[in-house]
Amino acid sequence: EVHLVESGGGLVQPGRSLRLACEASGFTFDDYAMHWVRQAPEKGLEWVSGISWSGDTIHYADSVKGRFTISRDNAKKSLSLQMISLRAEDTGLYYCVKDSGITVAPTNGFDSWGQGTLVTVSS
């Protein structure tokens, strides 16, 4: 069974940094692309970033480009999201998501989701 466990969320002031992590188990991690998807309180889903199985292909949403950096360590079966210059609008639940394929897109969707880690950006 696929397990994705996020960590690293918390309360942070605007302009500060935070690093999210995701530990994966139950599948061959380096066979799949991975993503971060966030959800602001009482709002919809927003894709943040995706990384291919090898890490060679990375894409970001325009809203985070230049501020967030996604990375993966296949040996440790882990995914990370380094976030700098955080803004109030970055507040939300951040999900670690497994893709159904090896590339960032287009694929047959996100077939496994973690429970999320909450990031709150506020002074």
Add this chain to the structure above:
Amino acid sequence: QSVLTQPPSVSEAPRQRVSISCSGGSSNIAYNAVNWYQQFPGKAPRLLIYYDDQLPSGVSDRFSGSKSGTSASLAISGLQSEDEADYFCAAWDDTLTGWVFGGGTKLTVL
């Protein structure tokens, strides 16, 4: 404002059929597959439909998907109270080079 447009809410009686629309454009739905996600309150989303009309293992065949041009639809037949949830469509956008979601549709079973 979401790139993909969904109605904020739909409602229908038990045992009836309901459809949820998802409208996009030439850079997303027209040439890329649409996936649908179901999310219950306080829970993580789950993949409901992939590649426009395919059901993942374990998903009830009461759910179906379709696509035509720049729009897609999710249909749920034989509505049950446990279908009450939020539903999101998603597709890859070639112009934005990113995944885009619809704003979500809240389904109420009357």
